[in-house]
Amino acid sequence: MFKVNEDYLKLPGSYLFSTIAKKVSAFTEANPDKKIIRLGIGDVTQPLCPAVINALHSAVDEMASADTFKGYAPDLGYEFLRETIRDKVFKPLGAQVEADEIFISDGAKSDSGNIQEIFSRDTKVAVCDPVYPVYVDTNVMGGRTGTYDAATGLWSNVIYMPCTADNDFVASLPTEVPDLIYLCFPNNPTGASITKARLQEWVDYANEHKAVIVYDAAYEAYISEEGVPHSIYECEGARTCAIEIRSFSKNAGFTGTRLGYTVVPKEIKTDDGVMLRDLWARRHGTKFNGAPYIIQKAGEAVFSEEGQKQTGEQIAYYMKNAAYIKNGLAEAGYSVYGGVNAPYIWLKTPDNMTSWEFFDFLLENANVVGTPGSGFGPSGEGYFRLTAFGSYENTVEAINRIKAL
């Protein structure tokens, strides 16, 4: 009789989004005449921009001719894309990243979930709380998180770093030393960003303790303020301790087409000289057969002049929504965070409501759907996430309804 991987059985069910769906459909059934507005969307809604669509069309045409047809992509991804990323993303930041340290993938979810495989089973993991759920769940699958306490929602062998209004939603350095640290800035769900000076403290800490930082920069393109780093490699010493994960999903609308990449610098080595870069290359070559040629061409087009202009307009559209949400809620007396360098607004629930109480309150009284902060971790209790990915018209209507409550 087969046996399953017992580590998978430890995973708690995906309570958050299924509970939201159930509550919303029960409400709609009881109130069929009410127009629900969803500000819980974690997906882009603007179509792919013309520069990307044109690149897709011509890449498809290349596939139709024997002279230009492409089969398997190279293991690391096409050189044209890796060199463009090196030159257009990292060079302007003064960050040293080589083309053979860039691994093209089908997105940041897989990379941020798979990266734990190259670390030992007894690796001690630290995560921010609240957090994007992939980091912890994949370490559960990797068998290194200990036991789960359903009452607190915490794993016994994970170091949680609370992010609340008291620390501007940027975790303080942990007292117990981890081996692997997950950081995500600008942050989902809190919308917080980190200053370069504070990120430098993390890099120094990781180097001092020989820990590795996995830096999820999926929302880098939303940064609007000076002094907020676009890449961890802007910090001195990051090449010996930091892996950076990037995505084309939120900056260019590739959530459905799929494209991302991970940077693993050659300078991250064990005391015996084993390079993490080589282990990741081995994994990539064994378990992944490349992002499609046409999608890599589309990714290259994002960095063209038109591509930058057009994707910049999409980001500006979402950030106009973010500003409307943030300002509107602030006027209505809410404590609101994020929404400046990220498409997420994180608000304190009023009158000490729990996150779920506020969810019900908003659904019933404003017919607006958001995401309870407690669903992202215990420190998210008493907070609530709204996203800027809806249409401007719906966003305005939703916020005006909340202001009228």
Ligand SMILES: *Cc1c(COP(=O)(O)O)cnc(C)c1O
């Ligand atoms: C959306 C998101 C991703 C996923 O990106 P894909 O490239 O679409 O897989 C990764 N990290 C965070 C924090 C995200 O919010």
